[in-house]
Amino acid sequence: MNPxxxxxxxxxxxxxxxxxxxxxxxxFFLIVIVLTPFAIGPDLALLARIGPAILxxxxxxxxxxxxxxLIAADAEDGSLDLxxxxxxxxxxxVATKALAHWLSTGLPLVIAxxxxxxxxxxxxxxxxxxxxxxLAGTPALTFIGxxxxxxSVTLRRGGLxxxxxxxxxxxxxxxxxxxxxxAAIVGPLPFGTPFTIxxxxxxxxxVVGTFAAAAALxxxxx
Amino acid sequence: MLLLDLANPTRFLTLVQRALxxxxxxxxxxxxxxxxxxxxxxxxxxQGATVKIMFVHVPAAWLAMGIWTLMSIAxxxxxxxxxxxxxxxxxxxxxxxAAFTLICLVTGMLWGRPMWGAYWVWDARLTSVLILFLMYxxxxxxxxxxxxxxxxxxxxxxxxxVGAINLPIIKFSVDWWNTLHQPASVLRLAGxxxxxxxxxxxxxxxxxxxxxxxxxxxxxxxxxxxxxxVRTLMLMQAQAAPGSAA
Amino acid sequence: xxxxxxxxxxxxxxxxxFAGLRFAVAGxxxxxxxxxxxxxxxxxxxxxxxxxxVAAGRLALTGGADDLPLAEQAHYLGHQDALxxxxxxxxxxxxxxxxxxxxxxxxxxxxxxxxDTVAKLPAGxxxxxxxxxxxxxxxxxxxxxxxxxxxxxxxxxxxxxxxLAELMRGHLAGGGLIVAAAHGPIGLEGARxxxxxxxx
Numbered sequence: 001m002n003p004x005x006x007x008x009x010x011x012x013x014x015x016x017x018x019x020x021x022x023x024x025x026x027x028f029f030l031i032v033i034v035l036t037p038f039a040i041g042p043d044l045a046l047l048a049r050i051g052p053a054i055l056x057x058x059x060x061x062x063x064x065x066x067x068x069x070l071i072a073a074d075a076e077d078g079s080l081d082l083x084x085x086x087x088x089x090x091x092x093x094v095a096t097k098a099l100a101h102w103l104s105t106g107l108p109l110v111i112a113x114x115x116x117x118x119x120x121x122x123x124x125x126x127x128x129x130x131x132x133x134x135l136a137g138t139p140a141l142t143f144i145g146x147x148x149x150x151x152s153v154t155l156r157r158g159g160l161x162x163x164x165x166x167x168x169x170x171x172x173x174x175x176x177x178x179x180x181x182x183a184a185i186v187g188p189l190p191f192g193t194p195f196t197i198x199x200x201x202x203x204x205x206x207v208v209g210t211f212a213a214a215a216a217l218x219x220x221x222x
Numbered sequence: 223m224l225l226l227d228l229a230n231p232t233r234f235l236t237l238v239q240r241a242l243x244x245x246x247x248x249x250x251x252x253x254x255x256x257x258x259x260x261x262x263x264x265x266x267x268x269q270g271a272t273v274k275i276m277f278v279h280v281p282a283a284w285l286a287m288g289i290w291t292l293m294s295i296a297x298x299x300x301x302x303x304x305x306x307x308x309x310x311x312x313x314x315x316x317x318x319x320a321a322f323t324l325i326c327l328v329t330g331m332l333w334g335r336p337m338w339g340a341y342w343v344w345d346a347r348l349t350s351v352l353i354l355f356l357m358y359x360x361x362x363x364x365x366x367x368x369x370x371x372x373x374x375x376x377x378x379x380x381x382x383x384v385g386a387i388n389l390p391i392i393k394f395s396v397d398w399w400n401t402l403h404q405p406a407s408v409l410r411l412a413g414x415x416x417x418x419x420x421x422x423x424x425x426x427x428x429x430x431x432x433x434x435x436x437x438x439x440x441x442x443x444x445x446x447x448x449x450x451x452v453r454t455l456m457l458m459q460a461q462a463a464p465g466s467a468a
Numbered sequence: 469x470x471x472x473x474x475x476x477x478x479x480x481x482x483x484x485x486f487a488g489l490r491f492a493v494a495g496x497x498x499x500x501x502x503x504x505x506x507x508x509x510x511x512x513x514x515x516x517x518x519x520x521x522v523a524a525g526r527l528a529l530t531g532g533a534d535d536l537p538l539a540e541q542a543h544y545l546g547h548q549d550a551l552x553x554x555x556x557x558x559x560x561x562x563x564x565x566x567x568x569x570x571x572x573x574x575x576x577x578x579x580x581x582x583x584d585t586v587a588k589l590p591a592g593x594x595x596x597x598x599x600x601x602x603x604x605x606x607x608x609x610x611x612x613x614x615x616x617x618x619x620x621x622x623x624x625x626x627x628x629x630x631x632l633a634e635l636m637r638g639h640l641a642g643g644g645l646i647v648a649a650a651h652g653p654i655g656l657e658g659a660r661x662x663x664x665x666x667x668x
Contacts, residue, residue, distance in 0.1 A: 018366060018367070018368075018369045023363065023366070024363055027356075027359050027360070027363060030356065030359075031356060034352060034353070034356065037344050038399060042343070042344030042399075042400065044340060044343060118331070118341045118342045119342050121340055121342065121343075
């Protein structure tokens with residue numbers, strides 16, 4: 001098995017074991033969705049109108065809040081030192097970790113979306129549209145968050161600092177994610193335009209997030 | 223005396239082993255009778271055959287609340303009396319309780335669909351059950367995060383008790399929130415007066431559900447005790463390995 | 469093979485830890501780095517492993533695999549064990565064997581440190597000494613010519629220390645090179661000593 005496959009499998013295994021925290025993200029997502037009507041009232045027409053936005057916000061916060069242990073856990077137990085002495089380029093290693101993280105926490109959010117969309121009174125076409133945009137957009141959130149995860153290691157501060165640093169960077173993804181969903185539901189824009197931009201943002205974030213995170217970790221070496 | 227006997231996990235295990243086949247049989251019989259009676263119960267003149275969902279929905283709702291009550295008693299057992307089986311009972315009840323709550327929610331949604339025209343409306347009762355479901359999931363997350371059962375057990379016990387105190391407050395708040403936003407025109411799921419032709423199958427179904435819970439709970443407790451034994455054996459094996467004292 | 473340092477300096481957090489350091493170690497030789505706390509023993513090892521920046525001077529390896537950087541020919545055994553408590557002993561070692569090498573030597577390495585009987589247990593159940601031995605198994609499982617050992621004998625009992633000394637002698641006999649930081653003897657009697665912080 002090649003080193004990256006080994007790293008990928010290890011991170012997936014860790015996510016599934018005790019203390020791994022797979023599933024917590026989905027639970028957080030659900031709680032955000034449930035809290036919204038308590039704040040704005042149970043008006044079904046209103047909920048259906050803002051549903052895509054709330055689902056996107058919930059998924060965004062859930063993606064980012066689960067990220068702070070992604071690299072910090074490896075830094076604390078010394079694994080990161082060994083990963084740095086490996087022959088695999090650091091960029092590929094962090095990208096692999098992000099991919100495993102997306103698979104164990106991002107993908108479940110996408111799968112849960114059509115179900116949670118029922119709470120927001122979205123019809124099946126609308127909820128599929130939101131799920132599709134999240135499928136295209138959550139990898140971008142993970143890879144943008146990867147930079148935050150790397151920074152929180154080099155700055156030795158996790159949690160909220162990461163979120164504060166990274167949230168502004170997610171604005172474009174949120175804009176095009178929500179507008180693509182709305183385009184599919186009410187128009188007038190064609191779905192394809194914002195969706196294509198969303199996919200482009202995701203591809204850009206693969207590159208930028210990976211290289212920025214690796215650079216942050218390298219510069220963390222005193 | 224009985225409680226003391228049961229406090230011994232080995233005696234408890236033999237008892238469970240002997241009781242389980244009978245319980246499974248009794249559950250099957252109760253469900254057969256309950257489902258047969260429910261199938262032959264008269265349809266509602268307004269709702270038609272959908273009213274039959276009630277025979278699953280209502281017992282599940284009762285159990286969803288009853289299991290949290292049971293867990294609260296078990297939590298007292300963990301914190302106050304330090305009964306060795308209390309946190310095993312509490313832990314084993316959580317996934318079962320969550321499952322019954324989910325059944326209640328899903329059947330509620332299926333029932334609501336023809337009546338409300340949507341799978342989910344923020345009806346006060348369903349919403350309260352949804353919050354209860356979230357609290358069950360939170361407990362599952364807690365148990366899955368901490369490896370040491372005694373440490374997780376005490377934390378879970380405190381959370382369970384706080385939840386039990388908070389549940390009426392949550393229920394009251396949700397009711398208040400709901401009436402604030404919607405006039406009292408919300409269709410009630412079950413009228414106050416239930417005809418005996420419906421009440422009797424309902425009670426039998428509730429009995430069947432309770433038996434199902436007892437069966438699943440005892441089996442889950444047995445599994446949990448065995449799981450903890452495996453854990454202890456593994457710890458002992460690690461200690462027995464050469465050079466572990468250093 | 470020869471590891472050579474000339475006028476090496478280390479700065480951490482704006483403070484100069486050491487400067488003007490020079491030493492040379494050849495294959496088959498061991499270097500014991502000693503000195504008081506804070507003299508820079510760990511920093512020196514981490515610098516060779518590429519985990520601390522070289523502030524001034526030169527650190528060069530000659531006669532190794534030319535296409536690989538120094539850090540990728542070295543095993544770094546630090547204070548932390550780099551083990552995941554929820555993975556089993558076997559899974560932990562297997563992962564590092566695959567990530568750092570080809571992954572073939574793992575079962576034999578477990579037997580070499582006497583942990584083959586607990587291979588299927590979660591690493592979280594191990595004692596500090598057993599975890600240390602599991603880290604040492606990594607050195608055996610993947611062949612790398614340079615061993616950088618930071619207090620390798622800490623938490624090890626008498627028997628395990630002897631076993632470690634045996635492994636280190638075997639590594640030296642095979643032409644390997646060891647740089648170890650330690651306060652006390654670790655069973656490398658013939659090793660040269662590099663004292664940090666004495667002359668500055």
